[in-house]
Amino acid sequence: MKYQKRKKAIVLLADGTIFYGKAVAGKEGSAFGEVCFNTGMTGYQEIFTDPSYFGQIMVTTNAHIGNYGTSSEEIESEGIKIAGLICRNFSYNYSRPAADASLEDFLDKNNLLAISDVDTRALVNYIRENGAMNAVISTEVDNIDGLKKQLAEIPDMKGLELASKVSTKEPYFMGDANATYKISALDIGIKKNILRNLAKRDCYIKVFPHNASFEDMKAFEPDGYFISNGPGDPEPLTEAIETAKGIISSGAPLFGICLGHQVIARANGISTYKMHHGHRGINHPVKNLLTGKGEITSQNHGFAINREEAEAHSDIELTHVHLNDHTAAGIRMKNKPVFSVQYHPEASPGPHDAEYLFDQFISTVKANKLETA
Template sequence: MKAVLALADGRIFTGKSFGATGEALGEVVFNTAMSGYQEVLTDPSYKGQMVTMTYTQIGNTGINSEDIESRGLFLSGFIVKEYQDCYSNWRATMSLDAYLKENSIVAIHGIDTRALTRHLRDHGAQNGIISTIDFDPASLLRKVRAQPSMAGLDLASGVSCEKPYQWNEGTWQLGSGYPQVDSSQLKYKVVAYDFGIKYNILRCLVDAGCDVTVVPATFPAEAVLAMNPDGIFFSNGPGDPEPVLAAQEIIRAFVGKKPIFGICLGHQLMGLALGGRTMKLPFGNHGSNLPVVDHATGKVEITAQNHGFCVDLDSVAEICELAHENLNDQTVEGIRHKSLPIFSVQHHPEASPGPHDSQYLFGRFVELMEKERATA
């Protein structure tokens, strides 16, 4: 079946449909990961976006019941060069096409994704529409140009959990799957704010010895302090951090009271809560092969990233120092408070998909909590 992708600036790509039929609107971005498409699809940070995979063949390993990162699919559409319906993997239970249909995600394949990626790189991420029912360029452009920009939208509230819950699952082990860890074996009590949290973040916290309580994005700080946790974690999530005002106030309520660790959107919200600014990147950083330097050690890490906004270092330089830096575009990848046990990173140390170079950051969080305990 024919499908068309139209960008807001008038560029049009014609290909074939897979997944659900119909129309999908969203901001078109590209992801440079060579594997892990199932984790990409289930990452809530992609809410409101249509993801282009730059790797040529997608679908080869099908879909399984274990490599999921959230309770559902939140992206708007999926764009690939060559979809492989004939999948092979010992854990696979269905094809990618069937999975997208089951979750009502419109997708397109058979287009020149290299040309699309270069276009987005040169002209910036922009809204687009995938359609399997309307192929009139003028009609498609009217629809896509009526779509609001992601800037200024609070998307995190739409992917957060509705009520608190406990998490005690560790990272996947070959031969046994995901271990369930008894709370009595976990030393540190951590409250994790969910702005679209990935499951592997929670698993890494458990592996680090954390007994995790996950709470909704607007859960009152007073109620969390009443739990007397050892530390507070702020998660990844979609979209622009500036309109997520409630979270910024919540973070301020914890500053100076508990050790704090933030990832991705949580990092951006941290910067805003500390008086800084954020800015939208031309096309963002999405992939699992992006180099970052840790200024504390001088070591370079290959990281997983998924963001379209970043913190302006100059705006927080009085109270925070640059901890990590993106070596591709020199944007801020991490900040550390100069006097308080607070730090955050823009990239994803939990990977999934991606390398494990940055997983030590969960250990740094534990070190801060241990130090705080010792001085309490």
């Protein structure tokens, strides 16, 4: 730890509520975004680098953050994607053989403002009762009125298009060029571990920018298509929705995760909505309605698809439900090789109960390839 006096800091919510803390390592400044919380006990580095969290201030419910350091092998994108960090106890010292740096150094490298010594239990309870909202974390503790004015100008997450902020600018490849299957993936905030899971299943993946058309993705002559996770509201993603419609019409296999799941739903005319405070953690219970089995899943989303519309849709079958609040957690098309889930089967962090979905996708790709050969 860099021993220095730590500055007082605050969490100012959009409704005027204030929580108090201290800046990690004496950093100064302010960071704005929608405040949310993750209940995971581990995996903070993967969470901080997950593109789905872009524009959000993360509250970690685990009491100690930083105790096992960071590793260059445990990032889900290029750099930190959260807007700021709020925690209870920040560990400047770490203990783990696999770590190559402290969390403090990792945050410094990515120029991220973090505050600790906050009553995170009270803050999380407040979010659960009042809903996710915009917030600012700041060391400008004597400028409350000024911070309130700045906070009022931050756009709400509802209606906000963020995929373009985190998507690749140019197509790139992942995996072995001589692999059995070719997959075109639409990057609207993709995690590296999703690509790793596809690559280890004998896939060669071409990753396309968020605004790629179906024709762009089709030119790779893929055996299947994938639409990734990502941040923000799915409704403004008109280009991705049109691309999904093209893929669906082609009859090719399509798998979507998280934001990709919502895009596929909207491509089928199913609406989406902003949740009260979302699902973010690595222990969310989901029931597979096709098998009757339960799954413990990793989740990270603030929007969901309309379950009633999905169940009433003549071409859609509800395949998974979240057992805590009964929201739709998975769908498939009855007449097309298309399916999607609201959670993260690649985990990282989290359990591996849902990894079978990648195998299911590859089986669908294989079957379709044999049919069209």
